[in-house]
Amino acid sequence: MPKLSERSARMPESPIRKLVPLAEQAVKKGIKVHRLNIGQPDIHTSPEAMQAIRNIKAPVIEYTHSAGLESLRKKLVEYYKRFDIDVTPDDMIITTGGSEAISITLLACLNPGDEIIVPEPFYANYFSFATTSDVNVTPITSVIDNNYALPSIEAFESKITNRTKAIIICNPNNPTGYLYSREELEQIRHLVKKHDLYLLADEVYRELVFDGEYFPAMHLKGIEDNLILIDSMSKRYSATGLRTGALVTKNKDLINTALKFGQARLAPPYVGQIAGEAAIDTSTQYLNEVHAEYKKRRDFIVDALNKMEGVVCPMPKGAFYCMAKLPVDDAEKFCQWILSDFSYNNQSVMLAPASGFYSTKNSGKQEVRLAFVLNVDELKESMECLKHALLQYPGRDLEATSSLIQKSSVNIGI
């Protein structure tokens, strides 16, 4: 049998999805599993998007331009204007989800062996995309004690080597819910300019900011050729399955090159583009309701978590995730145990162990990410379940979080 590639060995299994077999077994045993492990909302897809799909008129589902439908790109220009982001339809290519925008950017900008700096914990697939393009991830650790704020600019700069080619930031952040301040972004701008780096700004959760103000990276001055906005329709219109995203940049060389990579895969999905275009006209009422619903869920889950003995959960300012430190020996083991050996009222919970969001070894060992993508009733059941699980778990370890709890009752909770 021929060998697989070396990058196949380096390629991580999704930390979010690898518990799936255990969850499937639990379901087979008749246990109801609350899925807080993955950013798949239960909220109905934007009605405008759904209607566009059901009313599709074209007799042929055909390839679009490799850069995506011009009408969709024009519509996105309008959309970005709402945030004072000034771009043209030629500054973007429509991608198959935000995922493809990231992978095309890495392929187009970085050579094998180049480095990209990523504040950790980070969206686990950044590591996967770096692996597919043979790029090395240099993590810079943000810590729960400090609500996962950006580390100091000096710490950041100390990570830059002669192979450093890019920085990626996710704002609001998945998995931490952290919202970068204008000042933090200006500091990054300074580094990007000084060292002539690419800056990938993943802002797919911009519509979901609960406290504070979203400052678009596109507002940073003087780094127009360095900046790439990564976008996706998945989260704001509750339509992750559309696979419609965008790569946006004022750098003409990069957009022309990105288009060559886009041509290789011919075109992004047609129906996703039609639905995405319609989704941009989603009513304010829908968006407001969705926003209020997530805020309600956030407030509930963060409160419930912090009320559990030994649990610390900083308040996320945006996106629909929170990170929690648990009084356990090993969160990965706990996340397995809760599915395989535990149930409460015939229910269990699927969580994402945070170790998969760190590339520094042995980091985040007590942390989990919870996506508040279920309604408050289900969250109530989930938290009840989790509370009992933590009490029963054989590896319970209150020491794990005690110092944190003594230190920072200011930062955490509501």
Add this chain to the structure above:
Amino acid sequence: MPKLSERSARMPESPIRKLVPLAEQAVKKGIKVHRLNIGQPDIHTSPEAMQAIRNIKAPVIEYTHSAGLESLRKKLVEYYKRFDIDVTPDDMIITTGGSEAISITLLACLNPGDEIIVPEPFYANYFSFATTSDVNVTPITSVIDNNYALPSIEAFESKITNRTKAIIICNPNNPTGYLYSREELEQIRHLVKKHDLYLLADEVYRELVFDGEYFPAMHLKGIEDNLILIDSMSKRYSATGLRTGALVTKNKDLINTALKFGQARLAPPYVGQIAGEAAIDTSTQYLNEVHAEYKKRRDFIVDALNKMEGVVCPMPKGAFYCMAKLPVDDAEKFCQWILSDFSYNNQSVMLAPASGFYSTKNSGKQEVRLAFVLNVDELKESMECLKHALLQYPGRDLEATSSLIQKSSVNIGI
């Protein structure tokens, strides 16, 4: 401004799509441009697929399993049974078009610097996918004099080095329309086994065979762990915009690894999968009508081309492309000229210069690929246009094809 990657420089522009600006200018001048350059059929999408899209029931367009919907994979198992291809739902992952099946396979199987042997002329994007994974393409040239048949097994074997890791074949072939015989495939099987190579079999045109019999690579014995079937719904259901394909293999290590790459991009498009699943139940009547329509077009266009002075066009046995050698100094120049400096009855034709389908330099300089994806009335107008263009073209060169015409009136035409 930071530099782009080295692979960006190597990445080719699509030879099929780079004439687009000239065509757009012609259209602006009021010229009707017949597009024979790209495999985008005018034939209506399978009604079953369309209906599935319009009747979509789910309230949330959500991520599916990273390997694709289980129901679609089960349905594909049924579909492959029609061709005596025996696989299970666990032997495949659904991909975003055949494109992604190829790129995941290359990423999973080949290291940077490894070589893949490809009979040329070949589907141009093979070269692009090789570039994105830093793999080298080793072409083995098939020639128009021999109807683009597979070169001898000795010629094939002489290309194998210690870096050779895979062979890719497209059957029926894009761009040549060639259909590999069982004997040819058995010879390839022999090589694959002897040198323990991967064999990528791109069989997306299997439903469009007009002469001879399609022999599925999956029928080859003893190379189960070496073989990867690349598939796509795009062509057989006239639904290129769905972006629904599949990577199919009995090699368990490979399928597990491919899934890791699949997890990175989360899931293939939801609507494309729903439509693809329904498309497998497309009526025989539709499939027969489509088949008959393409055959009619093929017969017409190949006859019309061979009737033009100095033009040679072997009869394709499958797919919906033909390659023609033209009496011109340089087909690329001709394809530009016909759009920018020519019109006949206010019409012009967009063709794909074949040089982009070769990786051997200066190959295919007089050849073009024509996709017979328009109806016979439009093809008539196109051929009338082309005939006059060839007569008027300043770089007309009857010498270019004369030896070929003298040699082989047996092989070519109908």
